[in-house]
Amino acid sequence: QKEVEQNSGPLSVPEGAIASLNCTYSDRGSQSFFWYRQYSGKSPELIMFIYSNGDKEDGRFTAQLNKASQYVSLLIRDSQPSDSATYLCAVRNNQGGKLIFGQGTELSVKP
């Protein structure tokens, strides 16, 4: 079992729709959870992090964390073609520790 699992996609949504990206992790000791966006040929950009159960919103992005289910998700509202990228989920099991990444989910937003 991989430590962090994501559906590789591609996930295709129409412009203006809500895109839902999911991630599961195996280490119950994981403390912090991160979402990064990576455009083709570029480096990962931090979207947001979350460490408490529940939802965290930042603009069009909402991260949801359920530690009991070992599940973290990212919702993108009003999806735009410019949101088309690979979305990387990462977890960390202690403050200051290494990030463990999933393989990423490719998102395609169609005009």
Add this chain to the structure above:
Amino acid sequence: DAGVTQSPTHLIKTRGQQVTLRCSPKSGHDTVSWYQQALGQGPQFIFQYYEEEERQRGNFPDRFSGHQFPNYSSELNVNALLLGDSALYLCASSGRDRFSGNTIYFGEGSWLTVV
């Protein structure tokens, strides 16, 4: 406020050669981590430096080594290059308090091709 800077951007090396990649962390950050990202995969942790010492290491051979300088900048060295070392090498910068420890930023990366 400069972000994380890495150099060189692209480089091509021959099998068996050695390479040095450089990173300057974001202002206010003192911790540097290095990751290797192969095509189609998520980044893999190589090692982390702070206070000029290697604090954590991932599952990479001793051919991969690093250094951190007093100004927090860092180098990644790879000896005896193999074709499989071809990848994007990413430097990540963070701080030690809870906020800066969670706002982990990546540089633009160094694309290494081994031929």
